[in-house]
Amino acid sequence: MEEFNRYAEYYNAFYKDKDYVGEAKVIQQLLMQYGEGVKSIIDFGCGTGRHDIELERLGYDCTGIDQSEKMIAVARENSQLNNIKVSFSVNDIRQYYSDKKYDAVISMFHVMSYQNTNADVLSALESARRMLDMGGLFIFDAWYGSGCLTDLPEVRIKKAETERSEITRIAIPTMYNQNNTVEVLYEIIAVDKSTGQAECFKESHKMRYFFKPEMEYYLRQRNFELIDCLDCNTNEQPELTSWTCYFIARAR
Secondary structure (H helix, E strand, O other): OOOOOHHHHHHHHHOOOOOHHHHHHHHHHHHHHHOOOOOEEEEEOOOOOHHHHHHHHOOOEEEEEEOOHHHHHHHHHHHHHOOOOOEEEEOOOOOOOOOOOEEEEEEOOOHHHHOOOHHHHHHHHHHHHHOEEEEEEEEEEEEEHHHHHHOOOOOEEEEEEOOOEEEEEEEEEEEEOOOOEEEEEEEEEEEEOOOOOEEEEEEEEEEEEEOHHHHHHHHHHOOEEEEEEEEOOOOOOOOOOOOEEEEEEEEO
């Protein structure tokens, strides 16, 4: 997998201030509001596993899959450090199959936006549907079209550090309006604190933004009913400036 290859090494550093505890509570709120008796969850695109660790603390039985071997390695390390047992494995959400059923599928931090083509979207939704009995929930977030086109992506610089390195990330976006995608070129510069030696590498992350009627159509093609769409920042109905949204769907 090209995305999150070298970048996985510095992922925790860049997102150390991300409120995983608060986000897990939002997921819990959505599960309680739209579902009933949800206990088992599979996380599609679990990354470093921090949502799953927090959800386990809230009493859920979590499983996490991700296509990146390095992300899964970090997730397993995170679970050991936190003394939280979560089952993590390397799998492609577009092709995943298991005989086990879950009460809910979640997919956070815009994993669905990495599904750039219609075929990718439908394959990921089909995999999610296989994990659920009728009435099961699929909750995911994604880039939202109106916000992306109202507040256009721009170059952003972020700094972070680990015990060994000082890191700078430069994110350079390119819009492709013909297919509703934004290619974000990440340039990472890591400077070793002890030697001053610097290394630089680049990774390209192509993200797709969606509109509510579009996603509703895709969900229906895979036997889901879209039951709500909420701005990720306000948990209210999306507005023109909404950049990311939660989609809540129920298996039919």
